[in-house]
Amino acid sequence: MEQHVLEILEYNKIKERLAKHTSSKLARKLVNNLKPVNDFDFIQKRQLEVTSAKKILNREEKYPPLGGMKDVRDALKRASKEITLSGEELVEIANTLSTSRGLKKYLLNLEDEEDEYKSVVKYGVQLDNFKSLERSINNALDNQGNVLDSASTKLRNIRRSITDYSQRIKNELNSILSSKKYQNYIQDSLVTIRDKRYVIPIKSQFQDKVSGIVHDQSASKQTVFIEPMAVVKLNNKLRSFMAEEEEEIYRILTELTYEVREELDRIKETLKVLAWLDFTFAKAEYSFKIEGAEPVLNQEEYISLEKARHPLIPADEVVPIDIKLGGEFDTLVITGPNTGGKTVTLKTVGLLTLMAQSGLHIPALSGSKIAVFDEIYGDIGDEQSIEQNLSTFSSHMTRIIDILEIAKENTLVLLDEIGAGTDPTEGAALAMAILEELYSRDQINTIATTHYSQLKTFAYQQEGIENASVEFDVETLQPTYRLQMGMPGRSNAFEIASRLGLQEEVIEKARAKLSEEDIEVDKIIQNIEESKQSISKDEEAAKAERKKAEALKEEYEAKLAKVEKLEQKIKKEAYAEAEEIIAGAKKKVDKVVTKMKEQAEVNRQEVDRAKSKIDEYRHNLSNERIDLEEDIKQQELQQQGPANLEVGDKVQLKKLNKEGEIIELSDDKEEAVIQTGVMKVNVDISRLERIDDSDQQQKVSNNTNIGSLKGKKSRHISPKLDLRGLRAVEAKEKVDKYLDDAYLAGISKAEVVHGKGTGVLRNVVHELLEDHSQVDEYRLGDKDEGGSGVTIVKF
Structure with a gap:
């Protein structure tokens, strides 16, 4: 769009107000770069994003977590050049990445069954996760960017040494300060620091009395700061440790900068998405501020605004207007008195069009229509050019000539007080010729304001050109600022003069000097106004009658409802x-029956419990026996059993965690009968090992339990989990349980099928895998494994 139009329509003031709703410099830069465009699809998408963002802000309890976002682009640029970043810069990067993670989680967890948030939520999927980098920075730095002692063992040890030596030096200096020998020489009994070395203040006249190095003196020169020889070596050692501390801090910051540099491209992309989301939510907040709505866009040069308000005029002062342009007419001539609101109407149409083409909602009723124009040209207000030594008329004419030279199809032209500043007859003739020229060109829509009465007749006579006017109240001698489509405005000069006290004979003489044509036009307009007022009164009366009827209807319905309620x-x-x-009669009978039923139920439950316990015992015994026999069959041992086994010895089945007692030995002592629990089993001697009582006491039963649990789990858990068709919340619960079960089942590798889709399920799965303690690594599947629709997990 032409810069001149942006200036005269005060477009930058809209951007200034929009910028106040942003949370970061990144978004404010997007606001500063905002300009109207003519790409229809692009504008449509931006409008939908603002609408989605408004729904989120309006419906959700929590506000999107946009705080903490910083403009770290300069820091990233420095990191790309291998310049070590400061602690403050690294903390700002970590905080920004944390904001990204929080915003991603917020957007992906929104309940949106109707897909009304998708225009915004899709950006949440694009936000990357940098949890590892965040952790590295937060573990090494505090909130102010200072390197923590825990950043490295070496740094912790160095700082301990610094603390130790500092204390030793202070003790030595305090000893000097408190000694009687130096009492008369000391200016103040305090230890201070000069040039990073501990010193004490000595009176200038006694500096030769204290052996040491002078580092500084006071402004009055009454005090010198001396480092006594007794602490020189300690100070030297302290300075050495401080130098080591600086080197270690630099090394830690360099390592963290390297980690940032490794993720540079991903961080930059994430910053763009963060800025765009901040920008979008700012546009949504501004829409609430101006009570805006998403306009219905079209490419047919058609404008239909309902209750449109100029966004820069205070809400309690602005008068909404209804205005149309395009379709049956593409040129609109607005007439009316000065300061009546003609220019405001012109600016409202132009500014709202610029806002809509910038992806902003407009302050008008929902359903208002806005055309997407390639260009908007305008000549508005008093643009007299002192530099060019042009009169007001010349300045306007120069601008209009430029517009006529460059205006082409799909253009909106706004002309304020066309033809003004010169002889009225010639000015009106020029105005009609300019409007005819613009009308003759295809796909050019024009709105012009004027106070020339000739243009009213012109608009009536020309097909495709329509009249409109701003209303003026003759009774109060004040404009109402309401726009009346299809009606030219009257000058009302004689009525106003009369009400102000001008003699009637003077007014009559003035009327006599009007041409018959002027008088006829004025009468026609007056008749139209009177007819409109009559129609308006009839409409108001009809509305009042309708209101009465509705009130009676409501009263009748309320009474009817009351009667029905009473009947019910x-x-x-x-x-x-x-x-x-009936209940009283049945109560006694039910009481007796209930007691009998309760007693019968108690007896039945006791029998059922007994049966259940017996069945459970039998089932467990059978399973234990089967498991034991299977374990014994599968155990293959090469070594011989223990020698000199006797009946009564405590033994263990090797590698099976089953213990028992020998109750019988074969003659050749190669087999034994083992009592383990309630079972007796025949076992080859080579499968046994003797256990002492002390060893037996140290056994931990947990191993057996875990082994048993894993064995049972492994028979029921599949190495593949299918989440397709589930919602995010359902998938999250199912994955969480599956990870624990798969680990207990001893599965080393699993497949989680989440499909490709929008990526919401994939992000939910990856977020859980990132935090799960038993997951070693995870990745998207290869082509033969399902590609990006499958995640492979290793435990």
Whole structure:
């Protein structure tokens, strides 16, 4: 769009107000670069994003977590050049990445069954996760960017040494300060620092009395700061440790900068998405501020604004207007008195069009239509050019000539007080010729304001050109600022003069000097106004009658509802009374029957519990026996059993965690009968090992339990989990349980099928895998494994 139009329509003031709703410099830069465009699809998408963002802000309890976002682009640029970043810069990067993670989680966890948030939520999927980098920075730095002692063992040890030596030096200096020998020489009994070395203040006249190095003196020269020889070596050692501390801090910051540099491209992309989301939510907030709505866009040069308000005029002062342009007419001539609101109407149409083409909602009723124009040209207000030594008329004419030279199809032209500043007859003739020229060109829409009465007749006579006017109240001698489509404005000069006290004979002489054509036009307009007022009164009366009818209808419906409610109440009370009588009769019978049933139920439950316990015992015994025999069959041992086994010895089945006692030995002592629990089993001697009582006491039963649990799990858990068709919340619960079960089942590698889709399920899965303690690594599947629709997990 032409810069001149942006200036005269005060477009930059809209951007200034929009910028106040941003949370970061990144978004404010997007606001500063905002300009109207003519790409229809692009504008449509931006409008939908603002609408989605408004719905999120309006419906969700929590505000999107945009705080903490910083403009770290300069720091990233420095990191790319291998310049070590400061602690403050690294903390700002970590905080920004944390904001990204929080915003991603916020957007992906929104409940949006109707897909009304998708225009915004899709950006949440694009936000990357930098949890590892965040952790590295936060573990090494505090909130102010200072390197923590815990950043490295070496740094911790160095700082301990610094603390130790500092204390030793202070003790030595305090000893000097408190000694009687130096009492008369000391200016103040305090230890201070000069040139990073501990010193004490000595009176200038006694500096030769204290052996040491002078580092500084006071402004009055009454005090010198001396480092006594007794602490020189300690100070030297302290300075050495401080130098080591600086080197270690630099090394830690360099390592963290390297980690940032490794993620540079991903961080930059994430910053763009963060800035765009901040920018979008700012546009949504501004839409709330101006009570805006998404306009219905079209490419047919058609404008239809309902209750449109100029966004820069205070809400309690602005008068909404209804205005149309395009379709049956593409040129609109607005007439009316000065300061009546003609220019405001012109600016409202132009500014709202610029806002809509910038992806902003407009302050008008929902359903208002806005055309997407390639260009907007305008000549508005008093643009007299002192530099060019041009009069007001010359300045306007120069601008209009430029517009006529460059205006082409799909253009909106706004002309304020066309033809003004010169002889009225010639000015009106020029105005009509300019409007005819613009009208003759295809796909050019024009709105012009004027106070020339000739243009009113011109608009009536020309097909495709329509009249409109701003209303003026003759009674109060004040404009109402309301726009009247299809009606030219009257000058009202004679009525105003009369009400102000001008003699009637003077007014009559003035009327006599009007041409018959002027008088006829004025009468026609007056008749139209009177007819409109009559119609308006009839409409108001009809509205009043309709309101009365609606009130009567509401009153009747309320009374009817009251009668129906009373009828229901009477029936309900009658039914309740009948039920009460029947209930009283049945109560005694039910009481006896209930007691008998309860006793029978107790007896039945006891029998069922007994049966259940017996069945459970039998089932467990059978399973334990089967598991034990299977374990014994699968155990293959090469070594011989222990020698000199006797009946009564405590033994263990090797590698099976089963213990028992020998109750019988074969003659050749190669087999034994083992009592383990309630079972007896025949076992080859080579499968046994003797256990002492002390060893037996140290056994931990947990191993057996875990082994048993893993064995049972492995028979039921599949190495593949399918999440397709689930919502995010359902998938999250299912994945969380599956990870624990798969680990207990001893599965080393699993497949989680989440499909490709929008990526919401994939992000939910990856977020859980990132935090799960038993997951070693995870990745998207290869082509033969399902590609990006599958995640491979290793435990």
